[in-house]
Amino acid sequence: MGGVNPYIRKVPLNRPVAPFKITFIDEETGTSKSCVLDPATFPYGHIGLDGSLLAIAEEAGVEINHSCGGVCACSTCHVYVTDGLKTCNAATDDEEDMLDEAPAVTPDSRLSCQCVPDGTADVVVVIPKWNRNLVKEGH
Ligand code: FES
Numbered sequence: 001m002g003g004v005n006p007y008i009r010k011v012p013l014n015r016p017v018a019p020f021k022i023t024f025i026d027e028e029t030g031t032s033k034s035c036v037l038d039p040a041t042f043p044y045g046h047i048g049l050d051g052s053l054l055a056i057a058e059e060a061g062v063e064i065n066h067s068c069g070g071v072c073a074c075s076t077c078h079v080y081v082t083d084g085l086k087t088c089n090a091a092t093d094d095e096e097d098m099l100d101e102a103p104a105v106t107p108d109s110r111l112s113c114q115c116v117p118d119g120t121a122d123v124v125v126v127i128p129k130w131n132r133n134l135v136k137e138g139h
Pocket residue numbers: 065066067068069070071072073074075076077098111112113114
């Protein structure tokens with residue numbers, strides 16, 4: 001499943017104009033994976049909002065649970081953006097409503113399918129332990 005949720009407000013986004021780095025940290029294993037995104041060549045928009053953290057993770061081979069397919073209709077793609085959060089689009093009321101359903105929400109919490117960095121700084125994303133446990137229980 002994927003696509004756009006017709007029931008939520010369209011989000012204005014600033015497109016990256018220069019390469020920037022994203023690091024994904026798996027809270028459960030402590031492992032990390034970094035990738036440099038070149039806005040000229042990196043494919044965007046496969047899942048979630050165009051250029052979302054979830055889309056970037058998918059492209060980089062980093063697994064983040066996403067039960068609704070990236071349409072802001074669950075909270076399973078909850079991550080912590082510990083660096084570069086200010087370079088991302090602001091969370092909408094729809095995203096905030098879904099985050100209310102997520103466990104262990106912090107000021108760094110975002111839904112990865114709705115969070116789009118503008119590329120003006122490097123970004124660090126922590127994938128919570130419980131996200132990994134949900135994935136394991138689903139298999
Ligand atoms: S995948 Fe469901 S809200 Fe992000």
